[in-house]
Structure formats: C-alpha cells, structure tokens
Amino acid sequence: MCGIVGFTGSANAVPKIVKGLKVLEYRGYDSVGLAAQLNGEIKTLKCKGRVDALRDKLEQEHFPATDCAIGHTRWATHGGPSDINAHPHSTDTLALVHNGIIENYRELKAQLLEKGVKFVSETDSEVAAWVITEEYKAQKDPIKAIYSSLKKLSGSYAFEILFKDRPGEIFAVRQGSPLILATGVDGGYIASDMTALLPFTDTFCFLREGALAHVTKDSVQIVKEDGTLEEPVWQKTDMTVEAAEKCGYPHFMLKEIHEQPNAFLKTVSPRIKNGLPDFSGDGVSDDLLRRAKKIYIVACGSAMHAGLCGKYLIEHWAKIPVTVEIASEFRYNDPLIDSDTLMIIVSQSGETADSLAALRYGKEHGAFTMGIINVVGSSIAREADATLYTYAGPEIAVATTKGYCVQVAAFMLIAAKLSALCGTLSENEVRTLCSELCRDVPKAIEETFSLHDEIKEIAKKLYQSENLFYIGRGIDYALGVEGSLKLKEISYIHSEAYAAGELKHGTISLITEGTPVIAVATSARLYDKTVSNIRECSSRGANVLFICYNDAHQPENVADTVLRLPKVGRHAEMLAAMTAMQLIAYEVAVLRGCDIDRPRNLAKSVTVE
Ligand code: M6R
Numbered sequence: 001m002c003g004i005v006g007f008t009g010s011a012n013a014v015p016k017i018v019k020g021l022k023v024l025e026y027r028g029y030d031s032v033g034l035a036a037q038l039n040g041e042i043k044t045l046k047c048k049g050r051v052d053a054l055r056d057k058l059e060q061e062h063f064p065a066t067d068c069a070i071g072h073t074r075w076a077t078h079g080g081p082s083d084i085n086a087h088p089h090s091t092d093t094l095a096l097v098h099n100g101i102i103e104n105y106r107e108l109k110a111q112l113l114e115k116g117v118k119f120v121s122e123t124d125s126e127v128a129a130w131v132i133t134e135e136y137k138a139q140k141d142p143i144k145a146i147y148s149s150l151k152k153l154s155g156s157y158a159f160e161i162l163f164k165d166r167p168g169e170i171f172a173v174r175q176g177s178p179l180i181l182a183t184g185v186d187g188g189y190i191a192s193d194m195t196a197l198l199p200f201t202d203t204f205c206f207l208r209e210g211a212l213a214h215v216t217k218d219s220v221q222i223v224k225e226d227g228t229l230e231e232p233v234w235q236k237t238d239m240t241v242e243a244a245e246k247c248g249y250p251h252f253m254l255k256e257i258h259e260q261p262n263a264f265l266k267t268v269s270p271r272i273k274n275g276l277p278d279f280s281g282d283g284v285s286d287d288l289l290r291r292a293k294k295i296y297i298v299a300c301g302s303a304m305h306a307g308l309c310g311k312y313l314i315e316h317w318a319k320i321p322v323t324v325e326i327a328s329e330f331r332y333n334d335p336l337i338d339s340d341t342l343m344i345i346v347s348q349s350g351e352t353a354d355s356l357a358a359l360r361y362g363k364e365h366g367a368f369t370m371g372i373i374n375v376v377g378s379s380i381a382r383e384a385d386a387t388l389y390t391y392a393g394p395e396i397a398v399a400t401t402k403g404y405c406v407q408v409a410a411f412m413l414i415a416a417k418l419s420a421l422c423g424t425l426s427e428n429e430v431r432t433l434c435s436e437l438c439r440d441v442p443k444a445i446e447e448t449f450s451l452h453d454e455i456k457e458i459a460k461k462l463y464q465s466e467n468l469f470y471i472g473r474g475i476d477y478a479l480g481v482e483g484s485l486k487l488k489e490i491s492y493i494h495s496e497a498y499a500a501g502e503l504k505h506g507t508i509s510l511i512t513e514g515t516p517v518i519a520v521a522t523s524a525r526l527y528d529k530t531v532s533n534i535r536e537c538s539s540r541g542a543n544v545l546f547i548c549y550n551d552a553h554q555p556e557n558v559a560d561t562v563l564r565l566p567k568v569g570r571h572a573e574m575l576a577a578m579t580a581m582q583l584i585a586y587e588v589a590v591l592r593g594c595d596i597d598r599p600r601n602l603a604k605s606v607t608v609e
Helices: 013-027 051-060 105-114 124-139 142-150 252-258 260-271 286-290 301-317 327-333 353-364 379-383 402-422 427-449 452-462 475-491 500-505 527-538 573-591
Strands: 003-009 031-038 041-048 068-074 094-102 155-163 170-175 180-184 187-191 203-206 212-215 220-223 294-299 322-326 341-347 368-373 386-389 467-472 494-499 516-521 543-548 561-564
Touching (some): 031 051, 068 094, 187 212, 260 402, 341 353, 368 379, 402 427, 452 561, 500 527, 516 573
Parallel strands (some): 341 368, 543 561
Antiparallel strands (some): 155 170
16 A cells, blocks of 8 residues: 655665665555655656656656655555645655555644645645644754654554755654665665565664654664664565566466465475474464464455455364454454454455454454464564464565465464364374375465466456356355455456355346356365256356366266366365466456556555555
8 A cells, every 4th residue: 555665875766766666566556756855955756657657757857866765656545646646745844755544634634724834635645744844843853843743643654754954864654554674785775665675685674663764875763752762673584586576477466376386385384393283483382272262363355265264274173163354344343352262363464454453453352363474574463462474475466366375374274283282183184184285285286277278268258258256165155255356356357256055045136148157166075065056057047167176076067167176185176276266367357458466446555444
C-alpha cells in the first residue's frame, strides 16, 4: 500500500529513487513522484501513472542531479489517482511522502483552512504536511516539530520528509506502516520495503513503531523524543537482487509459481528434527501448543484461504476445534478468547492492517498469538508472541502464489505437530507424515508444471467467459475459494467458489448452457459425492473442467475436460491442484491481455483498514 524510498549521500539520488520505486511498484501503482533537494529549494516532479511515466518526465525535463531525494508510488485512498493527488506533497517549508491513512484529517484540515492554509490536493497526506509545517514554524526544530505533530495525527503512517532549510537530510517516522533504514557505501537509505534497497546494500535496520529516523550522507540515526539517540539494530540479509527480479520469466507471478517446490521445502524441512516437527527454533514450546483448546485463524484474502486449509488439516489430524475469521471482521464478532486460545495470524507481508489490528485485539484479550509470516521483521512478526517464518523469499506479484503455498506448508506442520502432542496420531504416523510431506509435495508441484501445455488449451476454452464457478467438497472447497480469487484478481472474470453440495440451494439457477464450472476432487474420500454434484451442473448445460486425483475412477464420463493431477502421494494433491488453478488463472489472464503482476485497483500489501 504505497511504496516510499529516500536516499541522501554522495551519489545522484534520482536514479536510485527511480530504481527503488520500480521495485516497490507492486505496493501501489496509480501515481508516482519524487522530491529533491536542490540549492536550498525542493524540486518536485509527479504524475498519474507508473514509474515509467515518471522516468519519461524526468528525462523530458532534464531533471538535475541531486544528492538527496524522496519518492513515492501510490495506491489511492483519500483522493483519486491524479497528478495533483500524487505524492510528494509540498508546503512552503517541506515536502513529504506518506504511506498510510490519517484518520482525523478532516478536523485538522478544517482548522488549517481557518488559519488560511490553501490545499491543492484532496489527500489526507497534504494535511499531515501542513500540520508538520505549522509545528516547524513554531518550534524551528524538525525533530521536535515532527514529534509534536504526531500527537495531533491519528491513524497509520510512514512519512519521509525533506525540509527546505535542511539540505541533505531526510527525516522519517512510522506508526503502523513499515520503514527500513539502510546504509551503503555512498550514503543512507530509507524505504518502505527491503526489496527496494537490495540493489544498493545488504545491511538494514527495521525502524520500530513510533520511532523517528534522521538520515544524512554520513549517518543514519534514530532519535527519541527527548533528543537522545537509540542504537539502530543492523542486520545483514542474504536476500539477493535476483530474488526481486523476473530472471527470464515473462511475469513475476509465473516465476513465483515455479518457486513453490523450493519455498515449500525451505519452510518445512528445517522444522523437522529427528523426523518430527519441531518449533523450538521459532520460540514455540510444546507446552504452549499443548495449552491450545481452541484455535482462531485470522487473516485476509489468500492468507485467510490458506487458513481454511489449516482448519481442515488441524481438525482432521489433531481434532482441535478451529475457527477461521476474516481479520477485518474479527474484532467486531465478539470472539470468545481466553488463555487457552491459540490465535494464528497469517500474513505474507506481515503488515496487513486488519490482521495487525486483530492480533492486537487477541493479545489484549489474553490469547497466545502466533504469526505465520513471510516478511522478516514486519509488524505482525514483531508483535506476535511467536512467529513461524515462511521462507518464500520476496513475493512481488500482487496475486500471491508461493506466499499461499508456504502458508499451507506451515499449517501442515502445525497440524502434524498438534496431532503428535494431542496423541491423535502416533509418533510413527507423524514421522511418516513428515517424511511424505518433504518427499511428495515439492515433487507433486513440480510434476504439475508438466501439465502447463494442457492448461494453456484449457485457458483457451475459458478466457472469454463472463462468469465461472469453482466447486469442491471439504478441503477441495477451500482450494476452490483460492482458485476463484486468483482468477478474479488477475483476469477480471467474475467467479465464485461453492461447496459442491451447496450449489443446489440457490446458485444452481445461474448454471445455464455453457456455464463453465471447475470442479476439484483431490482424494477418493469425497469423490463420488463431488461427481454427483458435477452431474447436477452438467445436466443443466454446464461445461465442466474436472481437476482430479490421478487414480480417480472414470472422470472422463462426468466432465467435458479432465485434468488428472500427477500421481505422487497422499497430502500432495492439494498443492498440486492449487498449482494447476494458479496456472489456469495465469494463462486466462495472459489471453485476456491483463496486467498480470499489477492487477487494477489492487496493491500488494494492504496497510489500511
Ligand atoms: O500480506 P497478507 O498475506 O496479509 O495479504 C493478505 C491479502 O491481502 C492477500 O492475500 C491478497 O488477498 C492477495 N492479493 C491475493 O492474491
């Protein structure tokens, strides 16, 4: 949700800002801009559109070199996408970029209007710029001005600020939105995401909630409200620039689909010790898990869909009741939390505002909170009582694929661990399960890639559809919900996922001649029941694609098209089926000419509620 990046040092800041923004584009891409310190002035350039549009403008205008600049790529909240609403926002004193939302901007704007301030944009961010300006004029000290402004602002923010009369200095502060500090050979950096800085350095510091950073070409400091300094905690990353590049794939999404076998293994294998799941390295003791009498899984979007698989796996293997909640609803549903409640918050980015708010609510009410998080050092990871990191590496495509895969992987491990602790599976059964997971799942996903040509043909039959249904039972329903979201978000085809047996309670009225239906059956357990539901659809004219496990009995007799999953092993079919659905969504979106990695209206990390 908006990407921000700043640099000050001995090199030209402009190409660095453009490069950083290009990497950050997945966080928001409706408008873009930068502000640079130039001879005691701040020069700003911004426009509607993407980073390439800014790059063109910079060239056309022969934008001069500068040693200090900040940049922003936007996902619109207050005020539509336009040149005027693009960041940075400037006053007579400063320029500011903002990621987040200022909730009380209306009252603040009214007060400022009364004082005669003239606003040019419709954004909440411009209001913040003026609040800080007024404080700066009164206090003449940037750090005091920023801290006292924060007392007036409510909401979430990460700001980077240039003051006209403080050349070569960037001030930044965060509350609820991430900021990462970095040092390189040529100066200091600050960005909303580590990936933006990987081309320049491998040494980072996650700015803590509420902290203020002062970055100059010689130093990167964290300054407390009383003016004293806090020692930054520097960390080296082994993440490479290639991890944030396409490496020959036409889209990040396809690259990330192909990274799934490795990501799965990296997430699961280090947590299997002596053949059994072991979370001691994650700070999750067996005693803590044993206490869980009830589990809430709370997340948004695909992460919540991974949670639906988690519910199925935990209830099936460990027999502990699990409730899956949409994070934005959680706090308002009066959840029944006590000290025996384990709350699992699932988030690729670790920054999703609704999930973070739900986590805080759970903690306040006494739950033991555990994150399943991909981004190291992110807000949820830092605030949860414990975190199981998923090791997918940076996920750039807005539509998650490998991020979802490793979340399901984490749930497989958690379910196996809980069943060992609860004794619902014997130690030997858990050992077998763990070795099967490591051996079979990556192989199953890998072998699904060999169905890609078949999937391209399937996509040709689907891409002109206006509506489409996914059906399945049990875990296949959970998979269908995610398959449907993948298709919707990148191809813009309307689709719905239904529990296969539920369709006849109303929605079947939408099935007419030629309506495409994707049915999923990954195991024998519910196969016959699903087949009956397929027949209900085909007899009303539906055109059915049946994604089924390899040994399924005569699926050709029930569906128009059959995609048999590779024959690998139990528990491996679900992620093979998901890979097939990801590839279907991808190929359909390719045929429709969609912007696959940056679908309209979306952003990768949703840091507003
Ligand atoms: O970063 P998170 O996992 O918390 O994000 C949650 C959702 O916003 C995310 O999964 C979203 O649904 C994806 N774009 C789906 O592909």
